[in-house]
Amino acid sequence: MDFFWQQSLGEPLPAWSGAFAVLTGLALGSFAGMLAYRLPRGLALDRPGSYCPSCRTPIRFRRNVPLLSFALLRGRCAHCSCRIHWRYPVSEALCGLLALACWHVFGAGLYAWAALLMCATLVTLALIDLEHGLLPDQLTLGLLWSGLALSLVPKTAVAAHLPELPFPGARQAVAGAIAGYAALWIINFAWKVLRKRDGLGGGDMKLAAALGAWTGLNSLPLIVGLAAIAGLAVGLPLVLSRRAAVSDPLPCGPFLAAGGLFMLFLGPQAASVFVPGASGW
Ligand SMILES: [Zn+2]
Numbered sequence: 001m002d003f004f005w006q007q008s009l010g011e012p013l014p015a016w017s018g019a020f021a022v023l024t025g026l027a028l029g030s031f032a033g034m035l036a037y038r039l040p041r042g043l044a045l046d047r048p049g050s051y052c053p054s055c056r057t058p059i060r061f062r063r064n065v066p067l068l069s070f071a072l073l074r075g076r077c078a079h080c081s082c083r084i085h086w087r088y089p090v091s092e093a094l095c096g097l098l099a100l101a102c103w104h105v106f107g108a109g110l111y112a113w114a115a116l117l118m119c120a121t122l123v124t125l126a127l128i129d130l131e132h133g134l135l136p137d138q139l140t141l142g143l144l145w146s147g148l149a150l151s152l153v154p155k156t157a158v159a160a161h162l163p164e165l166p167f168p169g170a171r172q173a174v175a176g177a178i179a180g181y182a183a184l185w186i187i188n189f190a191w192k193v194l195r196k197r198d199g200l201g202g203g204d205m206k207l208a209a210a211l212g213a214w215t216g217l218n219s220l221p222l223i224v225g226l227a228a229i230a231g232l233a234v235g236l237p238l239v240l241s242r243r244a245a246v247s248d249p250l251p252c253g254p255f256l257a258a259g260g261l262f263m264l265f266l267g268p269q270a271a272s273v274f275v276p277g278a279s280g281w
Pocket residue numbers: 052053054055056057077078079080081082
């Protein structure tokens with residue numbers, strides 16, 4: 001049990017532990033890719049096992065190794081040679097890297113597992129939003145409730161080892177969830193008054209609430225601010241080069257997710273830069 005609960009921050013990460021983290025992340029990334037394909041299409045998640053969406057041939061275990069199989073097959077189905085969707089290698093690589101970051105930042109323990117769960121959910125949500133322009137309730141609300149549940153775990157046992165935890169206590173988490181939803185609702189309301197239609201979806205508001213629950217009220221201004229800046233950085237060139245119109249919907253999920261990940265890994269440091277003396281997370 002020690003491996004799951006003991007915080008080993010400050011001690012160098014043993015190589016086997018880092019390798020375990022990356023393998024866990026790769027497997028989780030593979031699962032995230034499957035979720036991102038099946039969830040928005042309303043397909044069953046448990047059956048059948050992995051299959052090629054083009055020729056429906058089941059993918060054998062040895063051809064289903066994260067990243068390695070994609071590289072060996074040169075990105076094509078072994079049976080029908082159709083291209084394997086980019087979401088699979090991208091979610092596997094992202095989750096592998098994020099898992100290593102979780103172990104490195106939070107030490108092998110409860111908070112590393114929790115952070116990895118948050119990362120994998122955000123990667124899945126970003127992929128689904130990019131492809132379909134929606135954020136499924138199963139993921140946004142699941143993230144919200146798990147963030148609130150985590151905020152109830154007493155931190156006294158680990159606080160000595162992790163003084164700069166980005167995970168908030170219950171008050172900060174509940175306030176963050178409410179403020180996250182409210183902030184995006186207000187932005188959408190203003191947009192509606194100005195442009196007579198919705199600018200954001202309900203999924204964006206639930207995702208902001210979930211991020212508020214995971215990172216706390218203090219993190220929200222930065223998450224929303226970073227998401228807005230990243231959205232402008234991507235959207236403005238598209239509009240200026242006339243490849244998109246101002247009225248085209250730009251999925252907000254990936255930007256909110258990126259803001260949430262930034263605050264997860266760099267939150268305490270960022271807060272001390274922007275709000276001098278704010279370390280009482
Ligand atoms: Zn195929």
